[in-house]
Amino acid sequence: xxxxxxxxxxxxxxxxxxxxxxxxxxxxxxxxxxxxxxxxxxxxxxxxxxxxxxxxxxxxxxxxxxxxxxxxxxxxxxxxxxxxxxxxxxxxxxxxxxxxxxxxxxxxxxxxxxxxxxxxxxxxxxxxxxxxxxxxxxxxxxxxxxxxxxxxxxxxxxxxxxxxxxxxxxxxxxxxxxxxxxxxxxxxxxxxxxxxxxxxxxxxxxxxxxxxxxxxxxxxxxxxxxxxxxxxxxxxxxxxxxxxxxxxxxxxxxxxxxxxxxxxxxxxxxxxxxxxxxxxxxxxxxxxxxxxxxxxxxxxxxxxxxxxxxxxxxxxxxxxxxxxxxxxx
Amino acid sequence: xxxxxxxxxxxxxxxxxxxxxxxxxxxxxxxxxxxxxxxxxxxxxxxxxxxxxxxxxxxxxxxxxxxxxxxxxxxxxxxxxxxxxxxxxxxxxxxxxxxxxxxxxxxxxxxxxxxxxxxxxxxxxxxxxxxxxxxxxxxxxxxxxxxxxxxxxxxxxxxxxxxxxxxxxxxxxxxxxxxxxxxxxxxxxxxxxxxxxxxxxxxxxxxxxxxxxxxxxxxxxxxxxxxxxxxxxxxxxxxxxxxxxxxxxxxxxxxxxxxxxxxxxxxxxxxxxxxxxxxxxxxxxxxxxxxxxxxxxxxxxxxxxxxxxxxxxxxxxxxxxxxxxxxxxxxxxxxxxxxxxxxxxxxxxxxxxxxxxxxxxxxxxxxxxxxxxxxxxxxxxxxxxxxxxxxxxxxxxxxxxxxxxxxxxxxxxxxxxxxxxxxxxxxxxxxxxxxxxxxxxxxxxxxxxxxxxxxxxxxxxxxxxxxxxxxxxxxxxxxxxxxxxxxxxxxxxxxxxxxxxxx
Numbered sequence: 099x100x101x102x103x104x105x106x107x108x109x110x111x112x113x114x115x116x117x118x119x120x121x122x123x124x125x126x127x128x129x130x131x132x133x134x135x136x137x138x139x140x141x142x143x144x145x146x147x148x149x150x151x152x153x154x155x156x157x158x159x160x161x162x163x164x165x166x167x168x169x170x171x172x173x174x175x176x177x178x179x180x181x182x183x184x185x186x187x188x189x190x191x192x193x194x195x196x197x198x199x200x201x202x203x204x205x206x207x208x209x210x211x212x213x214x215x216x217x218x219x220x221x222x223x224x225x226x227x228x229x230x231x232x233x234x235x236x237x238x239x240x241x242x243x244x245x246x247x248x249x250x251x252x253x254x255x256x257x258x259x260x261x262x263x264x265x266x267x268x269x270x271x272x273x274x275x276x277x278x279x280x281x282x283x284x285x286x287x288x289x290x291x292x293x294x295x296x297x298x299x300x301x302x303x304x305x306x307x308x309x310x311x312x313x314x315x316x317x318x319x320x321x322x323x324x325x326x327x328x329x330x331x332x333x334x335x336x337x338x339x340x341x342x343x344x345x346x347x348x349x350x351x352x353x354x355x356x357x358x359x360x361x362x363x364x365x366x367x368x369x370x371x372x373x374x375x376x377x378x379x380x381x382x383x384x385x386x387x388x389x390x391x392x393x394x395x396x397x398x399x400x401x402x403x404x405x406x407x408x409x410x411x412x413x414x415x416x417x418x419x420x421x422x423x424x425x426x427x
Numbered sequence: 428x429x430x431x432x433x434x435x436x437x438x439x440x441x442x443x444x445x446x447x448x449x450x451x452x453x454x455x456x457x458x459x460x461x462x463x464x465x466x467x468x469x470x471x472x473x474x475x476x477x478x479x480x481x482x483x484x485x486x487x488x489x490x491x492x493x494x495x496x497x498x499x500x501x502x503x504x505x506x507x508x509x510x511x512x513x514x515x516x517x518x519x520x521x522x523x524x525x526x527x528x529x530x531x532x533x534x535x536x537x538x539x540x541x542x543x544x545x546x547x548x549x550x551x552x553x554x555x556x557x558x559x560x561x562x563x564x565x566x567x568x569x570x571x572x573x574x575x576x577x578x579x580x581x582x583x584x585x586x587x588x589x590x591x592x593x594x595x596x597x598x599x600x601x602x603x604x605x606x607x608x609x610x611x612x613x614x615x616x617x618x619x620x621x622x623x624x625x626x627x628x629x630x631x632x633x634x635x636x637x638x639x640x641x642x643x644x645x646x647x648x649x650x651x652x653x654x655x656x657x658x659x660x661x662x663x664x665x666x667x668x669x670x671x672x673x674x675x676x677x678x679x680x681x682x683x684x685x686x687x688x689x690x691x692x693x694x695x696x697x698x699x700x701x702x703x704x705x706x707x708x709x710x711x712x713x714x715x716x717x718x719x720x721x722x723x724x725x726x727x728x729x730x731x732x733x734x735x736x737x738x739x740x741x742x743x744x745x746x747x748x749x750x751x752x753x754x755x756x757x758x759x760x761x762x763x764x765x766x767x768x769x770x771x772x773x774x775x776x777x778x779x780x781x782x783x784x785x786x787x788x789x790x791x792x793x794x795x796x797x798x799x800x801x802x803x804x805x806x807x808x809x810x811x812x813x814x815x816x817x818x819x820x821x822x823x824x825x826x827x828x829x830x831x832x833x834x835x836x837x838x839x840x841x842x843x844x845x846x847x848x849x850x851x852x853x854x855x856x857x858x859x860x861x862x863x864x865x866x867x868x869x870x871x872x873x874x875x876x877x878x879x880x881x882x883x884x885x886x887x888x889x890x891x892x893x894x895x896x897x898x899x900x901x902x903x904x905x906x907x908x909x910x911x912x913x914x915x916x917x918x919x920x921x922x923x924x925x926x927x928x929x930x
Contacts, residue, residue: 288804290795293784297792300781307778308792308846309764367783 118361118416122376125409126383133387140390147269149379149386151337154271155346157378158330160353161282162323164374167357168286169319170299170366171219171226175211176327177349178237181342183208183331185241188341191252198257205328211237212324216317226320234350241343250341261336271333278326283371295319299366356381359409361417380409439464439501440631441486441520441600446495448481455481456492457655463600468622468632470642470663473652474675475892479635482652483602486633487522488515500599519599523589525608525726529577536560536573539592563594566628567621583614590621601625602633607641608727619645637725639668639930653677668930672923676894692716695885696854698737701746706732708909709746714854714887719880721896722889724906725929730889731773733906734856737887738770739763750854769793769847773858773889775836779843782832786824787813789831789842793850816845820875837868844875855879855886861895873899893929894922905929 133140159176166173183204190200215233218224261270286292297305298315306312330349335341360377362369384405388398441463448456456478463469473479484490485497488504488511497504499518506514529538536556537544545555560573569587577585586606593601603622607615622645625632634646642649643663650660651674658674696714701707706729714720724730735741737748739760748756750766758766772778781789790813791798798808813827822841824834831842840860847855857876861869876886876899890896896903897920905913905928913928 289802290799290804293788293792293795293804296784297781297788300783301778303772303778304781305792306760307770307772309761309794309850310792311761367781 116361116370116373118413119370119373119376121412121416122360122373122380122409126376126379129380129383129387133383133390137387137390140387145386145390147264149382150272150275151269152386153378153382154269154275155330155334156349156352156356156381157275157375158271158278158333159323159327159349160356160374160378161278161371162319162326163353164357164360164362164369164371165282165286165292165295166226166319166323167354167362167364168299168366168369169295169315170302171316171319172354172364173212173215173230173320173323174227174350174354175215175230175233175237176323176330176353177346178234178241179208179211179324179327180331180334180346180349181241181344182211182237183328184335184338184345185245185250185341185343187332187335188250188252189244191255191258192250194253197255201332204332205325208324208326208328208331209321210324212320212322212327213317215324216320219320220313220316230320238343245341245343247343249338252340258336258339261333262339271337274329274333279371279375286371291315291318296367299368301367352381355406359406359413361413363417377409380405440467440499442498443482443485443492444496444498446482446485446492446497448485448490448492454655456485459495459655459657461650461657463631463633465631466626466629467648468626468634468646470646470649471633471635471652472637472642472649472671472675473658474894477652477675478655479652481655483522483604483633483635486515486600486602487520488512519597520602521593521598521600522602522604523586523593523606524604529585529588531578532576534574534576535564535571535580535588535591538577538588539563539573539595541592543595559595560591563591566594567591567624569617569621581614583610583617586610587617587621590618590625594625598625598630600631600633602635604635605726606634607636607638608725610727615641637930639671651675668927669923672926672930676923676926692718692883692885695751696737697747697749697752699747699749701733701736701748702744703729703732703736703741704744706909707736710906710909710911711746712904712911714885716885717880717883718902719876719886719888719900721900721903722887722906723893723896723903723925723929724891726891728906728929729909730891730906731858734770734858734887734889738768738856740770764793764850764852767851767853768856769850769852769854770856771840771843771847771858771860773862775839775843775863780831780839783830785826785828786817786822786831786834786842787827790816790846790849793846797849812849816849820845820848821871835865835868837864837871840864840868840872841875844872848879853884855884856889857886858889859891860888861890861892869895893926896920896925897922 139145159180163173163176186207187200187204190203191197211233215226215229218229219226263270265273286295294305294310294315297308297310298312302312334345338345356377357374358364358377359380360370360373360375362373384402388401393401439462443459443461446456446459459478459482461482471479481490485492488506491507491511499515499520502518504511504514530541539560540556544551545559546552557573564571564573567587567590569591571584577588580588586609606618610618622632622634636642646663648660648662649666649671651658651671653675658677661670692715694713695716699711701710710733722730722733732741736743739758743756746756747754755763755766781792787809791809795804798804798812810827817824817827820841822838822845824838831839834842844855844857844860861872864872876888880886888896888899900920901917903915903920903925904911905925907929915925
């Protein structure tokens, strides 16, 4: 393959497959048919719906975190953000606030908290890991503090029931996930905002000198992430029928793992929504398959850890090989 | 021309004999002889690419000559690879480079012993370290407290700590590479004091610098390099600046001049009494429409600082910047970009390109809105806009979306310039636009700059390669110690006169 026909990541075609994405699809097929052949109930229609629902709980937050990681930042506050907005929503519904304004308020709270973390990063130079780690601790604590660790229940609500149920035979949350996937793919590839995120992550100095408002981009990605985590919180509240302070524990790591497995570089500048989608399914399939096989839950964590690292290692080796082709010699 | 050495009774510390070094496509050193004796301070001069760095690398063992011999204190260097560097260091060769290599979070004492901290039974002995550090600092005539963190030191003090670091062990030969380039005039005296202490202790010092006033104060002799050869070694006391310039430039004729008689357009940019302490003090100039204005000056003369101040990247203390008679002194960088100023940075890799993105996106990054329809980037518009720039500037790329990181340095530079052409900037601030690009790309960049000027753009061209300024500039202003000292107008700008004004 000469330099003229190099198959590098093409930002502008929405679904051009990268070698790393092809690799992920192979991994997915192996996992899917491997579990399908050996595990009872894995291929049932019900299990497929459950797979989609599990995927949605990770993916909705993962779309925004993909943008954050492409920009060279990190967000570890996702899990507590989901729990906190879920608790907020439950309190509002319990107080008989109308469902539409309550959901909007929950999304606004998520957005505001994300904006706060992003501003700390953009204007004060607080590393995003630290800013979101602060949120991670404070929001989880706030959730437990305000609820005394008890579920916050609220009267039945028709709209939330729709969100918790299926539409056209597919879980509503999965539909939300797919619609957002389309939007995020589009925004990341076809808008100035999306391309500026790649430029900031690829070389923030150069982006700044081009006149791109780097600080604004850095704030906006965290605002987006806050809103997406809040949306995941809304869907979770609908599914559980209550607000729970302890929910979505460790979700941030599933989200980051999915993004990284999807080939988005933690150093920034490179990544794709499609990769994250595949990464989400890898994580979901592993979790689901291991549960169905009845593997000891503690040992599941071990297997998951090994698979995550192996997938990323494979990705790095593939990338290195490809860069050697493009940049080397 | 070995006159300087022959009168020197001191024994030799280092000698290079008949050294030749090829790099792919370049003869970096061509049968070079060089000697330096105990306690001597020798200035080393030469244009970019004359072979200074290669000579220094031979002495520090970083490079093995193709033929010839390097002896330090009578012992020839024999190793290869890192072994050779270790060997040279053991024999007492030390080098201090322009980029400082201190760890700012650590104390002076810890930095002096970096990696070789005195310890007993595996435990660092801070008392011993501070004691030795203090002795070393005192030997250089410095009164710094070794417990201070490097982060609290001024640039000059950091430079002095770097020099103190080479005193650890038993140095015989110390190479200082443009040590005053980052220092303000007042701080230079401190450095001189330290250099004199080195010489007094019998250490040979190679002092790479082009500031004649400094060389006169500190060095006994000056070795001038040109085209990989030693053009001559002269006693500083006897030589005048013209002689040294003649040695640096040789008698190469200047060809391919692109500049005709200067045209007088309207003034578009007017800078008055601009001061950015400590590097710039009250700079004034006008830039006309369709003019290429060169800034010449030695490393550290304030060229980059001036460009950054005009671009709005650094705050100015006093003075005004007028764009079309509108005061933009307080405008942000982004506002200046919108009003038609574009800047290309000195360091292409660090501040210029986004390596993973394509030529197209690197080009349109200065204004996505021009290729967007209702906020959605149109692939066809972007291809058209980028294709247009690629043709106009002559960027050699396989496809318009080839990652910029894979292009040659010259083509990367053209992309960085091209993005401002795309943005429609009227004033281009080019900081070292030909740094690190090959000869062919250089003349292409000159042609691009002239073409842009002919289209009515105004260009400020900053370069440390003095001989290229007469090729592209209608006018050249010479910066020295934070102010313009002389102005040259085309046609007929002479490189040696320009060089003389800089030194």
